[in-house]
Amino acid sequence: xxxxxxxxxxxGERRGPFTAEQVADMVRSGRITANTxxxxxxxxxxxxxxxxxxxxxxxxxxxxxxxxxxRAVRFSxxxxxxxxxxxxxxxxIFFIALLIINSCIANSAYFAIQENVYxxxxxxxxxxAVALLAAAARRLHDAGLTKLxxxxxxxxxxxxxxxxxFLLFPxxxxxxxxxxxxxxxxx
Numbered sequence: 001x002x003x004x005x006x007x008x009x010x011x012g013e014r015r016g017p018f019t020a021e022q023v024a025d026m027v028r029s030g031r032i033t034a035n036t037x038x039x040x041x042x043x044x045x046x047x048x049x050x051x052x053x054x055x056x057x058x059x060x061x062x063x064x065x066x067x068x069x070x071r072a073v074r075f076s077x078x079x080x081x082x083x084x085x086x087x088x089x090x091x092x093i094f095f096i097a098l099l100i101i102n103s104c105i106a107n108s109a110y111f112a113i114q115e116n117v118y119x120x121x122x123x124x125x126x127x128x129a130v131a132l133l134a135a136a137a138r139r140l141h142d143a144g145l146t147k148l149x150x151x152x153x154x155x156x157x158x159x160x161x162x163x164x165x166f167l168l169f170p171x172x173x174x175x176x177x178x179x180x181x182x183x184x185x186x187x
Contacts, residue, residue: 065090072131079138141178143169
């Protein structure tokens with residue numbers, strides 16, 4: 001199978017051809033943004049990279065967790081749906097794993113380490129909770145909404161359920177006041 005080659009307009013000059021893997025590397029290194037225009041054979045005109053599918057970033061649970069924990073206290077910017085939901089899944093898995101570990105330790109003879117393990121678990125889960133709130137704020141920004149919708153979380157019982165539909169909204173295709181559209185293969 002013949003690889004697809006792309007030509008990019010970088011710094012006012014047309015450069016290339018680049019393979020899809022080279023384009024993905026340029027995205028990861030920050031050399032290009034969502035507004036960089038590309039052309040490939042078969043396209044009628046130049047288009048922004050965000051306008052057509054290419055392997056720009058692969059969001060799986062590992063990459064999304066790294067991104068979520070790295071940007072744990074950054075409530076500005078945008079996060080794609082894939083990044084947010086994979087990170088939320090990772091936090092849920094961490095929470096269940098910590099519950100199991102804490103339960104095993106509570107039922108064991110190692111009472112001396114119980115308190116230390118509980119403190120470590122508490123600090124880690126508090127960090128993950130803040131990181132998840134930040135990711136939710138960025139996800140709301142990606143949909144063109146305000147992070148004030150996070151106040152739904154203060155409503156007892158059904159508040160978090162009221163926030164979920166907003167986290168599922170599609171992203172804005174263009175740059176908004178919170179930044180350029182995140183480059184991700186899935187909306």
